Amino acid sequence: MIAFVIRRLCQSVVVLLTVALIAFALFNYVGDPINNMVGQDTTPAERVALRHELGLDQSFLVQFARFVGHAAEGNFGLSYQEARPVGQIILERMPATLELSFVAALLALILGVPMGIYTGLHRRSLLSQAMLTTSLVGISLPTFLIGILLILVFAVMLGWLPSYGRGTVVHIGWWTTGLLTISGWKAIILPAITLALFQMTLIMRLVRSEMIEVLRTDYIKFARARGLSNRAVNFGHALKNTLVPVITITGLQLGAIIAFAVITETVFQWPGMGLMFIQAVTFADIPVMAAYLVLVGFFFVVINLVVDLLYYVVDPRLRIEHEHAAGG
Amino acid sequence: MTPAQEPLLQVEHLRVELPTRRRTLVAIDDVSFSIMPGEVLGIVGESGAGKSVTGAAIIGLLEPPLRIAGGRVVLGGRRIDDLPYEQMRHIRGREIGAIFQDPLTSLNPLYTVGRQLVETIRTHLDLGPEAARERAIALLGEVGIAAAAQRIDHYPHQFSGGMRQRVVIALALAGNPRLIIADEPTTALDVSIQAQIIALLKRLGRDHGTAIMLVTHDMGVIAETAHRVAVMYAGRIVEIGPVRAIVDAPRHPYTVGLMDSIPRIGGVRGRLKQIDGAMPRLGEIPPGCAFNPRCPLVFERCRRERPELLPSASGAAACWRFAEEGARAADG
Numbered sequence: 001m002i003a004f005v006i007r008r009l010c011q012s013v014v015v016l017l018t019v020a021l022i023a024f025a026l027f028n029y030v031g032d033p034i035n036n037m038v039g040q041d042t043t044p045a046e047r048v049a050l051r052h053e054l055g056l057d058q059s060f061l062v063q064f065a066r067f068v069g070h071a072a073e074g075n076f077g078l079s080y081q082e083a084r085p086v087g088q089i090i091l092e093r094m095p096a097t098l099e100l101s102f103v104a105a106l107l108a109l110i111l112g113v114p115m116g117i118y119t120g121l122h123r124r125s126l127l128s129q130a131m132l133t134t135s136l137v138g139i140s141l142p143t144f145l146i147g148i149l150l151i152l153v154f155a156v157m158l159g160w161l162p163s164y165g166r167g168t169v170v171h172i173g174w175w176t177t178g179l180l181t182i183s184g185w186k187a188i189i190l191p192a193i194t195l196a197l198f199q200m201t202l203i204m205r206l207v208r209s210e211m212i213e214v215l216r217t218d219y220i221k222f223a224r225a226r227g228l229s230n231r232a233v234n235f236g237h238a239l240k241n242t243l244v245p246v247i248t249i250t251g252l253q254l255g256a257i258i259a260f261a262v263i264t265e266t267v268f269q270w271p272g273m274g275l276m277f278i279q280a281v282t283f284a285d286i287p288v289m290a291a292y293l294v295l296v297g298f299f300f301v302v303i304n305l306v307v308d309l310l311y312y313v314v315d316p317r318l319r320i321e322h323e324h325a326a327g328g
Numbered sequence: 329m330t331p332a333q334e335p336l337l338q339v340e341h342l343r344v345e346l347p348t349r350r351r352t353l354v355a356i357d358d359v360s361f362s363i364m365p366g367e368v369l370g371i372v373g374e375s376g377a378g379k380s381v382t383g384a385a386i387i388g389l390l391e392p393p394l395r396i397a398g399g400r401v402v403l404g405g406r407r408i409d410d411l412p413y414e415q416m417r418h419i420r421g422r423e424i425g426a427i428f429q430d431p432l433t434s435l436n437p438l439y440t441v442g443r444q445l446v447e448t449i450r451t452h453l454d455l456g457p458e459a460a461r462e463r464a465i466a467l468l469g470e471v472g473i474a475a476a477a478q479r480i481d482h483y484p485h486q487f488s489g490g491m492r493q494r495v496v497i498a499l500a501l502a503g504n505p506r507l508i509i510a511d512e513p514t515t516a517l518d519v520s521i522q523a524q525i526i527a528l529l530k531r532l533g534r535d536h537g538t539a540i541m542l543v544t545h546d547m548g549v550i551a552e553t554a555h556r557v558a559v560m561y562a563g564r565i566v567e568i569g570p571v572r573a574i575v576d577a578p579r580h581p582y583t584v585g586l587m588d589s590i591p592r593i594g595g596v597r598g599r600l601k602q603i604d605g606a607m608p609r610l611g612e613i614p615p616g617c618a619f620n621p622r623c624p625l626v627f628e629r630c631r632r633e634r635p636e637l638l639p640s641a642s643g644a645a646a647c648w649r650f651a652e653e654g655a656r657a658a659d660g
Contacts, residue, residue: 218428218433219433219437222428222499223436224389224420225428226420226425226451226499227417227418227420230413232451314438315438316437316485
């Protein structure tokens with residue numbers, strides 16, 4: 001078990017270094033940071049001085065090593081655009097994105113899993129057919145279109161919910177939350193639905209196909225032959241056996257939700273990291289872009305690690321093998 | 329067994345259909361038999377003869393679109409084939425236990441065998457968690473699992489195939505049923521373990537007075553275990569009777585063929601006999617006797633009319649040869 005965690009941690013470090021390399025390569029290939037920072041009347045000498053001051057005239061490897069070293073400390077340098085530490089900007093933006101992602105993921109799970117179970121158990125029912133047909137919409141419509149449609153209906157036509165922003169936020173230490181105010185909840189509904197819709201349909205279809213698969217197995221037939229109640233068979237025996245793939249996909253999708261919040265945040269002007277990233281792209285604010293890339297990579301790696309550990313909780317076959325390995 | 333005893337299970341004119349897009353196929357056709365309390369009835373036949381479907385129909389777990397289209401199943405005087413799912417659930421496990429073919433896939437891999445046993449026991453018997461666990465340990469001991477008190481907390485994958493089948497048998501016995509339907513209980517096991525499992529089933533049936541419906545394609549297992557045997561072919565019973573009589577003097581040509589294809593120790597050396605051809609698929613069953621294309625003794629009437637089970641001295645066989653013999657005997 002511990003050996004497994006250490007092995008996974010080493011792999012994670014390699015993945016993060018690769019992401020960092022790509023993020024760092026941005027500095028050299030996307031525009032010239034000096035041009036972005038200085039005015040038009042700066043002399044070439046001043047440019048060289050600035051380049052030297054920022055360490056941009058050193059070799060690639062030295063710069064990369066310094067970048068990684070600083071990144072590990074959470075220091076991504078100064079934003080070109082705002083001339084403030086990038087870490088500080090990200091910390092301000094992170095709560096909004098994490099709250100939105102969390103609410104969206106929860107929504108997707110709370111609706112997707114029961115719908116998947118229902119459509120898996122009652123394959124021929126009309127409601128199942130309706131859910132499956134509707135889910136096609138969720139899978140095929142692009143996120144921005146769903147967001148705009150929701151804004152049109154609920155913000156413009158009905159006027160029930162705000163079309164942009166985060167509402168009133170409350171500060172708890174460095175964290176800001178919109179989940180403690182009514183206007184915050186109202187503001188999060190539409191973006192959360194937009195972000196959750198695709199994930200929800202994905203989870204529903206996954207749970208459904210896994211349920212159908214598991215319900216065909218011998219141990220389910222044997223459980224029925226022993227007279228166990230429907231609830232015990234469907235939820236106690238079948239559902240738990242569908243969990244391993246569902247946890248895998250849900251975990252990966254949580255990473256995807258955080259990463260793809262970019263589009264939703266842009267549509268709803270949600271003041272999170274995604275919006276920050278888009279703004280950074282427009283200004284070629286490379287430190288912000290690089291930090292965002294590394295951070296998203298970090299989230300993915302952490303989520304994957306948690307997913308792998310959850311397998312051990314769910315599936316005893318993995319646990320035992322490792323106990324044997326540890327013993328022998 | 330006294331003659332006055334009521335049969336435990338009566339299957340009367342059971343018919344199971346498989347509706348398909350174009351037409352309805354008949355999987356089980358007019359099957360009737362009974363099982364006395366404590367009796368072991370063997371059901372033998374080739375793959376696809378309808379043995380397992382008969383078992384599934386009795387416990388009400390036919391896989392749709394298979395459905396019972398006629399006949400009755402009566403357990404201890406109570407008709408059970410038309411019970412709603414929730415009532416039938418209390419018969420499964422409590423009155424009729426089931427054992428499936430493959431012990432490797434019959435147990436839920438994510439729960440300890442103890443959890444699965446306790447769950448089943450508490451579904452059917454009014455016992456608290458502690459008492460149910462004690463019963464579970466006792467059951468595991470009874471099916472021959474050593475150190476049951478420790479093994480109860482192990483997961484299925486920590487048991488060998490033979491041991492898992494013992495756990496499956498313990499699960500089938502958990503509700504103390506009066507009848508166990510064992511569907512090919514030894515087919516997936518090593519030959520050396522098959523004999524142990526059969527011996528265990530026999531002993532448990534005797535000790536608990538449990539009747540067993542033993543479904544298998546292995547005539548040898550039936551000969552060792554069963555009191556009576558029913559031979560199935562293409563969805564019908566072609567011969568039924570006491571196991572000794574059928575083993576010693578099979579009457580239906582198909583049963584004769586089955587007996588001839590068993591290798592015998594000390595028998596005349598030579599090639600094993602086999603029955604030529606294959607059993608017809610559903611929907612391709614020929615008119616007349618279903619066995620007529622493969623029958624070495626076929627004559628005109630077999631191709632025209634379907635024979636019913638005709639009683640004989642020891643049992644009954646569905647073959648026109650005996651009708652003709654009977655008629656000749658009556659004439660002469």
